[in-house]
Amino acid sequence: MDLRTLTRILSKALTWFVAFNALFAWANTPSNAGVAALGQLSLYNVLWPGRLRLPYGDDPDRAYNLSLYSLEAMFASHVVSRPADEFRVFLIGDSATWGWLLRNEDTLAGQLNALGLRASDGRAVRVYNLGYPIMSLTKDLLILRHALRYQPSLVVWLVTLESFPSAAQLDHPIVRNNAPAVRALINAHHLRADPDDPRFVTPTLLERTIVGQRRALADWLRLQAYGALWGATGIDQHYPETFEPAQRDYDADLRFKQFAPPELPKSALAFDALDAGVRMVTEAGIPVLIVNEPILVSQGRNSHLRYNFLYPRWAYDTYRDLLRAHLAQREVAYIDAWNAVPQEEFTNSAVHLTPRGTRLLAGALAPALSALAKQR
């Protein structure tokens, strides 16, 4: 091979490289549309069984799972993306719904499925776990918007005060890295969040190329590869042999985030996001049930001031009153399950439940679910 041939090969290779990157960047406009489209390609539900909860994990080697930002890839890997003739109940929520430290059969979705509920037309009630371990109603809204593509028959949205503060709605990577979708939600539902919030990640032209998106592409590839181990083992999170139990004794601290008693203004909480979610679901003709999820009600030191590490009593009580009144005014089905689980059935946080605690919650929700399923 002479120098001229080599130069020709190298320049061709360089041209193709630049062309592919430019094409990818163009397809990836306005923001990550190309990566999103790629996310829909999945080995799950084809070669590997679909996951029973959305991908999330910071210890991939042991959890056979990883966190990524592509909602398309996340949903394509979930068993929910496989159509089926059934009464489909979607659970939206945070890590408690996702099932932190719980095996799939022990999560709320797993426990509800074990009850073998039936709809009025005889179809089996199948509950899908669409929880995601981030506390933000905007994140829930983002997932809900995506989930509606998969034809739910009923949406059950589990919330807690920690997901409400407006100021923290956009703090989370999955929200910040899905800027176009969140902006669309803000504009469509007139949410109070700023569409130009600097926390949004807006990739530059270079960052939209194959080279710029190499991390997202590698994550997509790794998600497909981990599917084999998910299928082989049924494991999708690391279960440590021991964990630090949730705190039961507290300092005499009455603050909740930046709020001091007695003021927890409703305007500082993201009820606009909650309304948007309810509206989005009901406009699609789907019933929705809001659940105030159980919290640890401690009996330890200073428990007369605080329910738990997250919540001072005054703030949480105010929140419960606000939520109940807000949903009653809008005639939204609501269950306040805040104290449905005793304190010994919490694991490593004020909202994470043991299998037995989750069973108690499932038992508390089952009648309402059954009734809503019978109505349809």
Place this chain on the structure above:
Amino acid sequence: MASAAAAPSLTERYTQAQARNVALFVLSVLAVYVLQPATPIRQMDFWLPTASLLLAVIAWAATMPLTHGPLARASAADMLIVAGIVLAIAATRYVDPLSALITRTPAPDVLLVLSMLVVGMVAAFLIARLIGPRPAWTWGILVALLVLLVALKLEPLTQLLAGALRAWQGQLMAAASAADVRWLGFSYLFFRLAAALRERAAGKLPAMSLREFITYALFAPAWIAGPIDRPERFLRDLRADFRFNLADATEGGRRIALGAFKKFVLADLLALFALSEANAAQVRGAGWAWLLVYAYALRIYFDFGGYSDIAIGIARVCGIRLPENFDRPYLKPNLTQFWNSWHISLAQWFRAYYFNPLTRAMRTRGWRVPAIILTGQLSTMLLIGLWHGVTWNFAFWGLWHGLGLFIHNRWADFAKTHIALCTARPTFHRALNLLGAVLTFHFVALGWVWFALPDPGLAWQMFGTLFGLWTSAP
């Protein structure tokens, strides 16, 4: 005029060859330090590479019949260059931006390094000049290298060694662990030095300058994972006329790109779901278990094959043609051919320096052929297994292949006389080859279960899962 411009002069070619050789020599010495990872024992990222270098110098001194000729003079200069490089690396500790550039942690005190170098050089000089390359010394050094290899492969001994090194560095001995002594490249250094010593004992090793010997022993592209070249072949390339040429560079670049794809794309992706100690105990059924085993089989091939491609490619750019290490091993119709195409340079090393001398000795003592084959194959494969680590799982892996090779040998003997007529038909022959390839691949893949799982009990459990006898998962 045109032909004069196209063909470089002899002086020009000589200069290119010399420049290449000096560069390979210096870069190989530097690479030993750069590639060595830090260990929990202080300054081992300096001392272990220095020990590699010292072993190479001692082996050279023990193998070279030096007189006062030009080779001796050149080697004395090479010795000073080596010392200069080591001292320069040690001196980086005083230049902050450089202190972690070559070694992972700051090097030891220069005076200490200097005194160690003086001792090492005097020892090498005494061996070279006063003792000379006597067979007894050659064997003595070979045994010493073997003892060191065993010490690094056998966990209790490695722990003892770690304790001694910790004591030397003034660290807590009780905290010693086998993982403390991670001597990168020693396994392959052993093979190269042992080859040189054995070739010397057989009178086949050509005279090599210190520079040539060190370049051979520490050759940077093959330092971590081979291929294991033979000294006389390597020397032929090193002494051949060299001029950078586009054909070699392109072919080398192609191999590097292919190797990088195999290693960093295919192998690393397969590694995510290949069989491991953790997932073997979790797998839920035979089908999934086979998937993990297949993934492991492909992963280890692409990983090791990819490394070999990269090494061969880099060497090719430099005008050195390292031996091939893999030749489509999983497509071979029997286990003997598999071992002729898997880690070829290692298999050839064992064949040349262990299997052939052993079977020759047994033949001369009148052993029967099946006994010779069984003993030769079993012990060779057992040693290859134990070279990966002196543990039960590697021993079982070696015995698995040793027995497989013996059975194939006997079967081939039987087939030659009994089914020769059938195999003469091309269709039948092709079908038999295909069946053989499938069976061989599965035999090898099942062997990887022993290799991948450190606990033989877990491996046994995995076999049960693979054949549906029970499931590993609780």
